[in-house]
Amino acid sequence: METSKTPKPREDQRVRLTKTLLGNAFLELLAQKPVQNVTVKELCERAGVNRGTFYLHYHDVYHLMEEMEAGLVADLDRMLSEMEVITPSATEEATSTFIHSLFAFFEKNRELCAILLGENGDKKFLAVIIERGREKSVAEYRVKYPGASRQKAELFYHFIAWGFIGLLQQSLQGQPSFTFKTAAAAAGQIIQQASRYFET
Amino acid sequence: METSKTPKPREDQRVRLTKTLLGNAFLELLAQKPVQNVTVKELCERAGVNRGTFYLHYHDVYHLMEEMEAGLVADLDRMLSEMEVITPSATEEATSTFIHSLFAFFEKNRELCAILLGENGDKKFLAVIIERGREKSVAEYRVKYPGASRQKAELFYHFIAWGFIGLLQQSLQGQPSFTFKTAAAAAGQIIQQASRYFET
């Protein structure tokens, strides 16, 4: 038998079209108002799609949003696994380029990410993003700093991850003094210094 | 004339009652479902308050939520101004106790904070909290590390603030390994190490 799962017959062209139309219209609306104020009616009108068609694919607006998030997370996972090259002896340069790659990823998907991470954003998305990097990062820390307890590594990771997202979020919101480059550089340096926490 | 502003005739007992009833019922519901699924109807039924009365005080559920947030922020501001004692030469202990105080504050208002900072929480609240501490903290950094540029201080603050909230949020969610004490201690140590960023 061939790959029993995910034969991926590639979605019908019509479906892809309507989904794209809905997605674009959704982004336009989210740039104006929070999700909870986006109505299926106006969304479909803007997209030029029949309201009934929407319900053929999604339960409600939140379902649509989740699907878009899922796509983004899938891309992120793909990127992370590509640089899976485990770095037990991660040099400062390695982590630096890693951080830069992350920033680049979010920069590439700027429009959606700015919305999901901005005010009116979805905190679940934030939680998922952070959870995605947790296991791998904690494992890496414990290799790098053998003396550290699991709890210590977890505490450190959460602090660092949130801090990272904080700078990233500021960049995405278009703060002029928070360029992607400067923010990424700062994140790298701060994290490096903070790592001394393990020598406590 | 007496204090022209905020004569504070103290709200009528009746409105205080209805507001507390609504507030409590709101918290109960928020523990079960996200805000966007809370309906005015069920909220009033649970609170034992007439639906018309609700509209006498609030536009919608979000208005109610904002008022509760505002109260919390006001308390926080009060607490911050009380320890206004500017610490140009802030010792490690001073910042440590400061962090501990912050954790204590959130612990005291645990129920509401856990909701506002948890999944389904309000990202605006997070933004407000962080903005509240920004100016003062940045100013303090620039006194402590005279060589640091404003931008550098801002970058550092955002990273630290988000990291702090990250640990706090984990504690509030009741992660067993993230006690308030351990989380506060970790935050203090990590921040202390990270401060070396200014010596870069």
Added chain:
DNA sequence: AATGAATTCAACACCGTGTCTAATATCCAT
């Protein structure tokens, strides 16, 4: 006790929702 204000109750039109049907348009495989 009297005044003023807050609450209640019922009713109202309005709007978005979610579902359904039949008709139409479009895709995909043969």
Added chain:
DNA sequence: ATGGATATTAGACACGGTGTTGAATTCATT
């Protein structure tokens, strides 16, 4: 290219929550 399958459309429907109103009533304050 033609077929059958499938997606989209248009319209209608009941349902439920919304936000507002008016009159009656309860309650707090003086």
